[in-house]
Structures are given as C-alpha cells and as structure tokens.
Amino acid sequence: MNDRVLSVLEFPKIKEQLMAHTSSYIGKEKVEKLTPVFDYDWVVEQQRATEEGSTVLRLKGSVPLGGIRDIRASIKRARIGGMLNAEELLDIASTLYGGRQTKTFIEQLLEDIELPILENLAQQISSLKALEQEINACIDEHGEVMDAASPTLRQVRAQIRTFESRSREKLEQMIRSSSAQKMLQDAIITIRNDRYCIPIKPEYRNHFGGIVHDQSASGATLFIEPSAVVTINNQLREAKVKEEKEIEKILRQLSDRVMEAVEELDVNIQALADIDFIFAKAYYAKSLQGVQPKVNQEGYFHLKQARHPLISKEEIVPITFELGDSYSSMVITGPNTGGKTVTLKTLGLLTLMTCAGLAVPAEEETEIAVVSNIYADIGDEQSIEQSLSTFSSHMTNIVRILQELDDQSLVLFDELGAGTDPTEGAALAMAILDDVYNRGARVVATTHYSELKAYAYSKEGVMNASVEFDVETLRPTYRLLVGVPGKSNAFSIAHRLGLSDDIIKQAQGQLGEDDTRVEAMIASLEENRKQAEKDRTEADRYKQEVQKLRHELQQKEEKLESEKQHRIEEAEKKANEYFTKRMQEADEIIQTLRDKASKDETVKEHVLIDAKKQLDDLKETTERKSKPAKTNKAKKKGAQSFRAGDEVYVHTFGQKGHIVEKASDKEFLVQIGIMKMKVATDQMEKVHREQQPKVAPRPTVKTANEPAKMEVDLRGQTTDEAILQVDRYLDQALLSGYQQVYVIHGKGTGQLRKGVQDFLRKHKRVKNIRLGGAGEGGSGVTVAELT
Structure with a gap:
C-alpha cells in the first residue's frame, strides 16, 4: 500500500482515534502496525471479529481488560535463564490475572451467543494460576519482596x-x-x-x-x-x-518458574493483544455509530448515508451513491468548497477502513468492494525544489497510477486536468478517464470543465454527479446529487453580488451554442430532480397514511371477529346451561316415575328409556344448531354466474350480503354488514329479487335468547317503509343490548338516507348518528349510537 495515498486519505488519523480505545501497550502496538489488506478472505475474517466485539459491547457495555502489561522483554530474558526483578514478576502476575479474567468473561458469554473468533482466542489463554499465586505470595503490590x-x-x-x-x-x-x-x-x-x-x-x-x-x-x-x-x-x-x-x-x-511457562506466556500475550485489538475496533465502531459493511469482490460500492469519520457529526452532510454496477466511472462537478474533495476522500477512506477490518460511519446495507489497490491524486503538490508546477506534479502522479492500476483498482482524481489550458486540460482529462474505464477500474473524478459534464452525459458507463449550491444564500449545501451535472452558477452569483445586468448579458452572449445547450440541459435536469424529489416525498406520505389506515382497519376487523366469537361462545354457554338444567329436571321426573313404577305395574321401564332418549336427542340437536355450519348447504343444480351488485346468501356465515367485485376466478369480494371478505363461489348462492316482495318484511319477534343482527338493510324500500322497519328494528336492538347499530340505506339519490337520518335524529333512544367510515360502507351506511 502506497504510504502517500494513506496520508492523503488521512488513514493515520483514523489509527490515532482507534488507538485511544486500546487497553494495553500491546494493543496499541497492533494498531500502530495496522494497514489495509486487499485480500477478500482476510477482510471478511477481520470484519467478523469486529462484529463479534460490537455484539459483546451491545450486550455487556464493557470488557474487563485491565492489568495486561507488555511482558515480552521479561519473557525473552527468562527464556535464556536471566533473573527477573520484582517489578517484572509483578507485571507477569498482573497479566496472568487480566488474561484469566478475560478468558472467564468470554467463556460465560459463549453460553448465550456464538463468538467463534473470540472463543478461539480465549481457548489459547493458559490460566497459570499457580504461577500467579506464587509471585503474589512473594511480592507485594509495591514490587517489594515480602517477609513471608x-x-x-x-x-x-x-x-x-x-x-x-x-x-x-x-x-x-x-x-x-x-x-x-x-x-x-x-x-x-x-x-x-x-x-x-x-x-x-x-x-x-x-x-x-x-x-x-x-x-x-x-x-x-x-x-x-x-x-x-x-x-x-x-x-x-x-x-x-x-x-x-x-x-x-x-x-x-x-x-525459573517463569522460564518453565515461557511458551504459554508467549501465546497468552499474543491472544490478549488480538482480543484488545478486536475490542478497540468495537469501541471505535460504537463511537462512530458505525456499521459492518457488506464486502464483495465484484467492484461494487453502495454508500448509504456515509459520513467522513474525521468531520464532526454536526457539520457533515451524509452522502449516498453507487458505483460499479450500471456505471463504473463518476464525474463530480460543482463549486469550490462544495464538498467534491470530501466525497472523494469519504469513498477512499471508508474503503481503506473496510480493508483494515474497521466499521464505517454509514447506515445498514452499505456495501464496499475489496479492491486490489487504491490510487489517489488529490491536492496540490507543486515543488519548487524539483521545479514542478501544479500541472506537472499532477501528471507525474497520474502517470505512475496509470502504470500500476489494474481492473480491480479504485482510482480517485481530484480536479483532473487542472493547472493548464482549459481546452487541452479537458481533452486530456477525457482521454485519461477513457483509458481507466477501458481497463475496467473504478474511477471517481472531480472537475470544473463543462466538456466533462457532456462527456459523462453521453458516455455509457459514466455517471454525472454534482454537489448542490444554493444560489439564494450563495452557499454550498454539500449534498451529493447523482445523475445531475453541476452548474457553474457564475452568472447567478455575479448577479446576486450586484454585477450589472448589461455586463451579465454581454458575458452570456460570449458563450458558445454548445455551452448554452449544456447549461439549459443542466437546468432542466435540476428542475426534474426537484420535482421527482417532491413527488417521492408526497408518495411516501400517502404510503404511510395508507399503511396506517390499513393497520386500523385490520385492528377493527380483528376486534369485530373477537366480539363475534365471544357472543357465539356466550350463546352456546347459555344454551348448554339451559338444557343442562332441563336435563336435570327431566332426570328428577324420570326418577320419580321409576319410584312409582316399582310400586305400579302399569308404568313400564321401556317407556322411561324412550323418554330419556328423546330428551338426549333434543339436546344434541340444539347444540348442533347453535354452532356455525362447517359444511356447505346443498348447491343448486347447474353452475351459477355472479357479478358485482348481486345479492347473495353466504352459507359459511348464514347471512346475506352483496358482491362488491371479482377477486379471482373462484372468489368474489362480498360485503356482509360492515365487513368485506373473500368468498368462494361454492360457498354462496344468488338471492333472486323476483322471489322477494318489495314490501317491507315484517320483522320476526326476537326472544331474549335470539338477539337481533347489528345491521338492518333498507335498500329497495320507500322512505315510509324504511322508517317503519327502522322503528321496529331499534326496539329489537335495544332489547339485545346493542350500543351501536348499522342502518344500510345505500347511496342512490340520497332521499332514503335523508328520511332515515331525520327519523333517527328525532328518536329518543338514539344518542348520535354518523356516516360509515372506511370499511363500514361509507355514505351508504348510517351508524347510530344508542343510549
């Protein structure tokens, strides 16, 4: 890995932040030696280790890693027979204690979760408790040999x-x-x-x-x-x-005792260094609010709300973009200090962090490719000593990059082609991008050249992007807009700053036809993007409202179903209690008859048995009738045809309804009262209107054990007929103890609805009325609350 690229992308500063989370010198040393490795299997293993550490922190909050010392020099001297002083022996005892605490901590976690990497490291740690106790028995905490x-x-x-x-x-x-x-x-x-x-x-x-x-x-x-x-x-x-x-x-x-255990101590110190390093990465991930990125070998990048880890969360604007799928090159344009270079560095630095096994500051589902190498030409490196201009220094670096890159490389160019004649610089930049693209590498470049905007627009596999600029405030917003090239905004800024309109118009007249078309294209794309964002926001809002209504409807449906089941169970319970009581009375009567039969020869035993059997049959028949039918009634001969609006009788529920629409070849959506449900064609039959007289049916008298339905259907009746039926129905509903009923009058001309609602408002037992809501029939139903 090129040290210059690591420095330009500020990876050493990431290591400094990571080092602050280590617990021992040996852990710090591992951080100092940390460098990205562009090997897929290694990266996957390191990311898994970091994820295990993060899982432990999420469950436990902290890890006991205190007391670990760098005892490698002492181990080395003990191996060759040297005598250790009291302080060195005390450090060894402290490290043994710290290692044993860490081992126990991890082993206890393994009872609940799987941590294969940490488990393997914990197994490598030898307890050596006897050696620790011998040292502590001879040397006190101040490093003095004790009298004992x-x-x-x-x-x-x-x-x-x-x-x-x-x-x-x-x-x-x-x-x-x-x-x-x-x-x-x-x-x-x-x-x-x-x-x-x-x-x-x-x-x-x-x-x-x-x-x-x-x-x-x-x-x-x-x-x-x-x-x-x-x-x-x-x-x-x-x-x-x-x-x-x-x-x-x-x-x-x-x-001498330490010398006998040098091999175990060597393994211990290496395992503890690895454990300290893993948990340092986990603590760092927590401080970043980072995630473990998905990794791939196909050169695909998907940064989702990614943040540069060295910029404070209050200042940074997250970026989201993809690279390496439908396009492998990206050209970013926009004003100076607008965030173009930060975008380049964010992509490069997060790739380095991923390849070093670190979490990245982004949202879940972020995916980063394990590339073969990262090349970057960022910043101005002109050198007076080497007589290199800005352009020359950039070209020297770019030449080296072009010599070394391959089809798995990630290349970052900042201000490509800058520092020379604009026309020549733009042409050179396009040629360089073509060369990198043709060799299969992934490349992101920033530029101010309008020619490169048109190049990215017309070149397949190349995507335009820009950093947004607010002309009203003359400030960049730092938002990355993928698919939209950036406008120069020079004329708008000059106008806002007070430059005369005559000068601005003259300057605009100096633009070529191609430049004018490009600016117009960019303006059109920007307008379309803003409209698309607005439409998407509105669509998201509607989607949330629909989901909320759907959830509420589902809850209401579940509540109604629960109430229905509860009423059925209560009815069955009352029926069983009623017949049980009657059976007890019958048993008493039969017993009385038997007593008489024993004294009177005219009463025969078989007469008593027959009477008992008839009573049992009556109870079973009543119980069967109280339960909803599980089998279909006999179907009518011949196939039936159904269509929207037909009134049907649903055998499964033993109720009438009307068809709303066709759901599939064998199912229809049927409205039964306030509920809509899918019903198979073999579960229902059409109710023919001609068989029903249009006069209002006389309501049957309900008993206390036979409650009225919660709705009354008035469709097809005159207002007078409907009012008469509603008046009778309310009496039944009140006797049944209902708090709320549904009056179905349909939509039609509205006359029937108006007449029924006027009657309900004047009824002394009606507390309040309203039209049906979503899933209740809408304006075709009036809901009446009873007192």
Whole structure:
C-alpha cells in the first residue's frame, strides 16, 4: 500500500482515534502496525471479529481488560535463564490475572451467543494460576519482596530491625546528652554509606572517635559513625547482605518458574493483544455509530448515508451513491468548497477502513468492494525544489497510477486536468478517464470543465454527479446529487453580488451554442430532480397514511371477529346451561316415575328409556344448531354466474350480503354488514329479487335468547317503509343490548338516507348518528349510537 495515498486519505488519523480505545501497550502496538489488506478472505475474517466485539459491547457495555502489561522483554530474558526483578514478576502476575479474567468473561458469554473468533482466542489463554499465586505470595503490590517469601528472609529481616533499633537508641542517647549538644551541628541521626551517623562540628572530631563517612560542602559539618555503634552497624550490614542474597535466591526461583511457562506466556500475550485489538475496533465502531459493511469482490460500492469519520457529526452532510454496477466511472462537478474533495476522500477512506477490518460511519446495507489497490491524486503538490508546477506534479502522479492500476483498482482524481489550458486540460482529462474505464477500474473524478459534464452525459458507463449550491444564500449545501451535472452558477452569483445586468448579458452572449445547450440541459435536469424529489416525498406520505389506515382497519376487523366469537361462545354457554338444567329436571321426573313404577305395574321401564332418549336427542340437536355450519348447504343444480351488485346468501356465515367485485376466478369480494371478505363461489348462492316482495318484511319477534343482527338493510324500500322497519328494528336492538347499530340505506339519490337520518335524529333512544367510515360502507351506511 502506497504510504502517500494513506496520508492523503488521512488513514493515520483514523489509527490515532482507534488507538485511544486500546487497553494495553500491546494493543496499541497492533494498531500502530495496522494497514489495509486487499485480500477478500482476510477482510471478511477481520470484519467478523469486529462484529463479534460490537455484539459483546451491545450486550455487556464493557470488557474487563485491565492489568495486561507488555511482558515480552521479561519473557525473552527468562527464556535464556536471566533473573527477573520484582517489578517484572509483578507485571507477569498482573497479566496472568487480566488474561484469566478475560478468558472467564468470554467463556460465560459463549453460553448465550456464538463468538467463534473470540472463543478461539480465549481457548489459547493458559490460566497459570499457580504461577500467579506464587509471585503474589512473594511480592507485594509495591514490587517489594515480602517477609513471608521464605523463613530465612523473615529471620534475617527480624535481625535487621533489631540492629537498626539498637543503633538508633545509642545514637539518640548521644544526641540527647547535654554535654554533646555543643558538639553537634544538628541533633539528628542520618545515614551515610548505609551507616547510621551523626553530624558534628570539625573541632570535636576526636571526642566521639569512630569513622568519618562524609563532610558537608563547606567543611563545617562532619558525618561521623561513633565507635560505640560501629560494631552494631557492622552486624546490621552483614544482615543486609544476607537479606540481599535471600531476595536474589527468591527472585531466581520465581524466574525459573517463569522460564518453565515461557511458551504459554508467549501465546497468552499474543491472544490478549488480538482480543484488545478486536475490542478497540468495537469501541471505535460504537463511537462512530458505525456499521459492518457488506464486502464483495465484484467492484461494487453502495454508500448509504456515509459520513467522513474525521468531520464532526454536526457539520457533515451524509452522502449516498453507487458505483460499479450500471456505471463504473463518476464525474463530480460543482463549486469550490462544495464538498467534491470530501466525497472523494469519504469513498477512499471508508474503503481503506473496510480493508483494515474497521466499521464505517454509514447506515445498514452499505456495501464496499475489496479492491486490489487504491490510487489517489488529490491536492496540490507543486515543488519548487524539483521545479514542478501544479500541472506537472499532477501528471507525474497520474502517470505512475496509470502504470500500476489494474481492473480491480479504485482510482480517485481530484480536479483532473487542472493547472493548464482549459481546452487541452479537458481533452486530456477525457482521454485519461477513457483509458481507466477501458481497463475496467473504478474511477471517481472531480472537475470544473463543462466538456466533462457532456462527456459523462453521453458516455455509457459514466455517471454525472454534482454537489448542490444554493444560489439564494450563495452557499454550498454539500449534498451529493447523482445523475445531475453541476452548474457553474457564475452568472447567478455575479448577479446576486450586484454585477450589472448589461455586463451579465454581454458575458452570456460570449458563450458558445454548445455551452448554452449544456447549461439549459443542466437546468432542466435540476428542475426534474426537484420535482421527482417532491413527488417521492408526497408518495411516501400517502404510503404511510395508507399503511396506517390499513393497520386500523385490520385492528377493527380483528376486534369485530373477537366480539363475534365471544357472543357465539356466550350463546352456546347459555344454551348448554339451559338444557343442562332441563336435563336435570327431566332426570328428577324420570326418577320419580321409576319410584312409582316399582310400586305400579302399569308404568313400564321401556317407556322411561324412550323418554330419556328423546330428551338426549333434543339436546344434541340444539347444540348442533347453535354452532356455525362447517359444511356447505346443498348447491343448486347447474353452475351459477355472479357479478358485482348481486345479492347473495353466504352459507359459511348464514347471512346475506352483496358482491362488491371479482377477486379471482373462484372468489368474489362480498360485503356482509360492515365487513368485506373473500368468498368462494361454492360457498354462496344468488338471492333472486323476483322471489322477494318489495314490501317491507315484517320483522320476526326476537326472544331474549335470539338477539337481533347489528345491521338492518333498507335498500329497495320507500322512505315510509324504511322508517317503519327502522322503528321496529331499534326496539329489537335495544332489547339485545346493542350500543351501536348499522342502518344500510345505500347511496342512490340520497332521499332514503335523508328520511332515515331525520327519523333517527328525532328518536329518543338514539344518542348520535354518523356516516360509515372506511370499511363500514361509507355514505351508504348510517351508524347510530344508542343510549
């Protein structure tokens, strides 16, 4: 991978952000060495690892990775037999503890979710708890070897404390003596050359005897070890030498134990580095609100609401576009500082991040190709030292790119052909784009040349795009518009800034016919795009409303079906209770008859049995009638033809309805009351009008156990007939306990509806009326609420 491209696309800054999420030096080192790899299998594996880390964070919030140290140097020295110091051994113990905590954490997760990559790394970690305990038993948290490390060390340190105490007691007696006060420079005990001394004036040197270990810079103070404590200090020194030898012995033993485990420690540290690196990527993905992109080998890119990760979320405008499917080249035009270069860098940087196993700041379903390499010519690299102009520096870089790219490459050109004569530059840019296109690579280029807009418009496999500019505010919006070339907006901007109309008209007259056509084409495309966006927004709104209405209708239908089932169950329950009670009464009567039969020969047993059987048959017949029919009634002879508007009797529900429309060859959409449903032709039969007299049918008298229907159909009746039937029907509905009923009068001329509604408004038991809603029959039905 070319380091210059990594630098231009700012990949090192991504690594700096990623490094902040590591928990150990070994994890940071892996981030430092991170570079994109253009190998499909490797990228897929790394993306899966990042996804596993993100899954763990989503479930647990954090990962216990504390205590891990870089112990590789200590392992290396232990391998060759070197002795480790206390701090190094303490780091090894801390790393063993951290590794064991991490291993346990991952193993507990495996009970609920599958994490094959993390599971494999956790299995590589050796516990080595015995070694950790040995080190912690000998060395405290400050890196000091403890007295308990060995019996000999405990004994020697007890001697040291005794000798120190005796030596200090003698010296304190001396400095507290009134006769010695004038001889002392300070009444303190100090240490020189690991020996206890007192500071005295030079003229009293011979008074104390002993050994002079040091003097002050001015010579006014001598640090003397009085002869009275020389023997004790000698004993103290000997004890400290024994202590050092014993500590060295303990450290040597612990180092030997580490040497026995160097192979396991090597594997541990590598596994922990990989785990730290995986979770660093996961934490980084969370901070970016990133997603794991889909990857492919076909050179297809689909960025969905993609953001540049180095620009704050408050400032960045997400971009969405595709490349590599119906077109493999894209030409982006638009004003300076409008976001063209940011678009190039976003595509390049997100591809680098994907090929490094990182999540990308975009929405789900973002797809990025694993290319063979990325080439970029972005920015001005003119060099005074090398005598290179802007154009020359660009051409030098482009020549190298053209020599190296292949059909799996991604090429990014910023301001292609700039820095020279516009006509020649545009021609050269088109030739370069043709060459890259013909070699099969994916290419995105930015430009200001109008010729390239026309080139992208007419060339198959090349797509125009632009960054939007608001002429009203004279500011770019940073939105990427795919399929629309950018306008220069020079005349509009000049006019807004106050340039006279005469000058602008003269300038427009200088434009060639081709330039005028291109600008007109762009203006037309821009207008069409805005209209298409407006239409799409309106269509989305309608779609949401339809979905909402559909959901509400479905809920109402489910509620009605539930109420219907509940009423059927209640009716069956009451019927069963009624007949059970009657059977009990019959049993009592039969028992009475039997009692009499035992005394009276004229009452025969077979008479009683027959009576019992008849009662049982009556109960079974009634129960069958209370349940909806599961089989069709006998069909009429000969095939029936149905059409919209026909009144039919639906056997399945035992009710009448009318056909709304044909649903399929064997089904029709039938309105039954307030419900519409599909009914097969063999489940219904036509009701012939001629068989029904047009006079209002006399309503049958309903009993308490036979409730009225929730609707009354008045179609085909006169207003007077309808009002008479509604009046009778309301009485039945009130007896049945209904709170709401449906009066079906049809649409027609509206006379029947008006007459019925006037009657309902005056009825003392009608609380409120309204027309039917969606799915209730609309204006052909009046819904009455009863009190």
